[in-house]
Amino acid sequence: KNEQPVRQVTIKSFAIGKYEVTFQEYDQYVTLTGSRSPDDRSWGRAKRPVINVTWDDAVAYATWLSQATGKSYRLPTESEWEYVARSGGKDEAWAGTSDEKLLADYAVYGQDRTGSVGSKMPNRLGIFDMSGNVWEWVDDCDHIDYAGAPTDGSSWFSEHCGYIVVRGGSWYNGPEHLRVSNRHAYVASFRHQGLAFRLAQDLP
Numbered sequence: 001k002n003e004q005p006v007r008q009v010t011i012k013s014f015a016i017g018k019y020e021v022t023f024q025e026y027d028q029y030v031t032l033t034g035s036r037s038p039d040d041r042s043w044g045r046a047k048r049p050v051i052n053v054t055w056d057d058a059v060a061y062a063t064w065l066s067q068a069t070g071k072s073y074r075l076p077t078e079s080e081w082e083y084v085a086r087s088g089g090k091d092e093a094w095a096g097t098s099d100e101k102l103l104a105d106y107a108v109y110g111q112d113r114t115g116s117v118g119s120k121m122p123n124r125l126g127i128f129d130m131s132g133n134v135w136e137w138v139d140d141c142d143h144i145d146y147a148g149a150p151t152d153g154s155s156w157f158s159e160h161c162g163y164i165v166v167r168g169g170s171w172y173n174g175p176e177h178l179r180v181s182n183r184h185a186y187v188a189s190f191r192h193q194g195l196a197f198r199l200a201q202d203l204p
Contacts, residue, residue: 002145003181009079012126013203016076016084017126019117020049020136020198021061029061047116049134049196055188058137058197065199066071075163076200077139077198078183081154081167085131085180087124094178095130095168096123107132114194115160131178134196135166142185163187172192 023038023045030037038052046138053061055075062073076084085095092098096106106123108115111133118128141161143149163185169178172194176182186195 002143002183004145005147007146007188008085009151009153011080011083011089013079014076014153015201015203016033016127017079017198018122018126018198020134020196021058022047022117024054026050026061029064033064035060038191039193041113043113047118048114049117051114051134051193051196052191053196054191055137055186056095061086061197062199070200073199073201075137075139075197077153077155078138078167079150080182080200081130081136081138083153084125084127085123085168090124092123092180094175095119095127100175103131103175103178105166107169108171108177109133109169109173109175114171118134121139130168131180132169133171134168134183135170135192136168137195137197138165138167140165142183161188166195175198 017023023040024047038050058075066073083089086092094103097103105121107120114133122128123130139155139157142163142165163183165183
């Protein structure tokens with residue numbers, strides 16, 4: 001029920017990371033800022049997605065990277081995330097395919113740990129790991145359904161947001177949680193070994 005009602009959304013131009021932010025990238029931020037170093041569960045760091053980061057951590061990283069590069073980075077909105085996961089709005093059950101027999105070609109799932117980013121096939125937009133590997137924070141508050149949700153692709157956010165939406169499913173989930181329409185949510189301070197993020201940018 002939280003995936004309804006179906007509505008038409010118009011997406012403005014934006015860019016999104018081909019991969020989730022990695023430990024290698026985040027560790028550089030930790031070194032330069034003295035921020036908290038997330039636990040990797042002894043799975044290895046490098047090109048694995050950075051896990052055990054809160055929504056606040058993700059926003060702080062985007063803010064730091066924006067200041068360091070002079071470019072404006074942010075978390076994607078929920079509508080942007082789903083547009084990309086659907087290969088540009090195509091009606092796909094999972095990112096890259098609607099055939100469950102092919103899902104393992106596109107997604108890390110049903111495993112005992114994360115995989116390195118880009119270890120599976122990209123979807124038709126050339127974006128990796130939108131289904132599986134790790135849940136991804138987006139920039140929207142959780143609501144019981146889409147009634148009253150923005151139709152311009154913008155973030156559905158408020159100052160008194162109880163829970164933040166996460167999308168995509170994780171390495172430990174089954175296919176039902178990897179669907180591109182599936183939604184879940186956590187408090188902004190929540191850390192988990194199956195939770196990470198990728199960045200987006202506005203375009204002219």
